[in-house]
Amino acid sequence: MDHAQTDRLKTLLLVIALAGLVTGLGLHFGGRSDLAQTVWFAGVVPVLAALVIEIIRSLARGEVGLDIVAALSMSAALTFGETLAAAVVAVMYSGGTFLESFAEGRARREMRDLLSRVPRTATRHRNGGLEEVALEAIAPGDRLLIRQGDVVPVDGRITSATAFLDTSALTGESLPVRLDRGAEAMSGSTNAGDAFDLTATREAKDSTYAGIVRLVEEAQASKAPMARLADRWSLGFLAVTIAIAFAAWWFTGDPIRAVAVLVVATPCPLILAVPVALVAGLSRAAHFGVLVKGAKPLEAMARIRTLILDKTGTLTDGRPQIVSIDSHDGMVADDILRYAAALDQASKHPVAQAIVAAARDRGLTLPIPEDVAEIPGEGVIGFIDGRQVIVGGDGFVAGRVGRLSGDHPELAAGSVMVAVAVEGRLAAHLVMSDPLREGAAEMLASLRQQGVARILLATGDRAEVAARVTEGLGLDGIRAGLTPDEKVLLVLTEHKNGPVMMVGDGVNDAPALAAADVGVAMGARGAAASAEAADVVLLVDRVDRIAPGIEIARRSRRIALESVVAGISLSVLGMIAAAFGYLTPVQGALLQEAIDVAVILNALRALRISPAGLTAPQTRIEGVPA
16 A cells, blocks of 8 residues: 555544544434444444554564554443443544654655656767667667757767766766866766767666666665654553553453543553644744655654765855956956856856856846857857957966966865956956855854764865865864765764764765755755755755754654653543543543643644744745735
8 A cells, every 4th residue: 555545544534533423422412322332333443443454564563552552442442332432532543643644744755856857868879870769778889979958878988079067966066077088977967068979888777877866766765764753652651551451450340440541541642742743843844944854854853963964055055156356457347247247148157157147146237249159168259349258267268368377366275267358368367166155154053052963074076175165164074075875875874973964955965865864955956856865855045944943853852752741641640540430431531632632732832933043034926915
């Protein structure tokens, strides 16, 4: 039975139990008590049957839960003719499982986007022409044409003069790379330049991207499901319940007292309080832009001891930004930026697009470029307002203006430099880098205060770049140059220090997100694959939402525990009263119902959690009045 069928069954059982209870009460007060007994009995049996089947399955897995107490109370009540009490217990139990199912239902998502990104076909050279072939038909040695915007379908070697690839989905590096003839290209990269030829070196099933898909699937399959919080007290509470019920029957000879004890003991404070508090926590977290995919991940967030962060797009912004404009001939910065951005409108290069965005942010008007020629991976030449402009790498521009390459300020690790020439003269250098996200340092300090003992950086980037970018953050370690499977290994290794949270945004992070106790994806701009594999998605593009998310999780869990302790304490007192004959089974069921209401009201306090110093993100939808 799949998850959807299970959810429908739990809903149906709640409807049957509730309908049986209400209809039976109507018949009872209408003078048809005999028929009411039959209706209550009929409403309880389906719930009890489903419960017994679930208990058998749990025992087969070696799990003992509090569901046994609920089954005992309903069975005993039916056996000794206390059908109204059994009907009340059936409604309480089916209502609890329905709420729990609702919480868990939000956690189930398929990896549709990751799998849909895998190319299904490729363009292959054959007998002087081109043919479209299925991915499975590609063999090592085949020469493929990779068009602009295509995802590289298999690992291979560049056979054209140059290729310009966006590898951010694989390495996390925000800046595309230029590959010369003979260089290795990884499947899953995107062609960010002109079309090029690739000679396949592996079959599709053995290539990098296919391996990432398998890693995610394996990591998700191997991640042990967390036991329900309620079940952690199951054996002790079960033993206490049976002992009191047996003692009441043994010393008084009245089995109805044992039934009353079992009815009062039905662990609805445990069954109801936990999912209600955690679902309320889910709602509250979503209010602040943190989408948690179910109650289990929320509970796991409350116990995190180690945080592993990706760099590009997670700890850093993931988009190159202009740090400085160094003029060389007295031209003002806005004019330099205007010329460079106007010409870069004709380029798809991410750096070019970042320059265009920076100019528009300054309110500059950009004229249309003319006679544009782009050399992929090198630069762009064209005319702006009748003046020749060259924008590109330092060597590319220097070679066209008769100036030695390297005549520029020292470049910091992790930065890129763009040269700009106007009318044959080197006008300026634009220094660009990928900065830390706003609030990153404060977020890490807050996490330390909340009990996160270890904070690590895991990146596919170079070690010197990672060290420079994170300088002063006080990280406990930097792991650089990691492949996707090495990130998974790091997560598994850190499990020895306690529950692990992994935060990332690219396809290369997806396996590690799936392997962690809690995977967090930057959902606003991150790869769809990481959002699918993660347990938590940040709906706003801000890494500083992690700390409030953990605070909400911990406070929700504490409220759930408070509700459990209070509810169980009251239930134990009620069990003792029932054992001494002060409560009938129906009175015990009603008392338990009152306890449930009090417990639920307390659990709903999680809806009012307000993380320190944080307000909910304000959103504005076009066309809708504020």
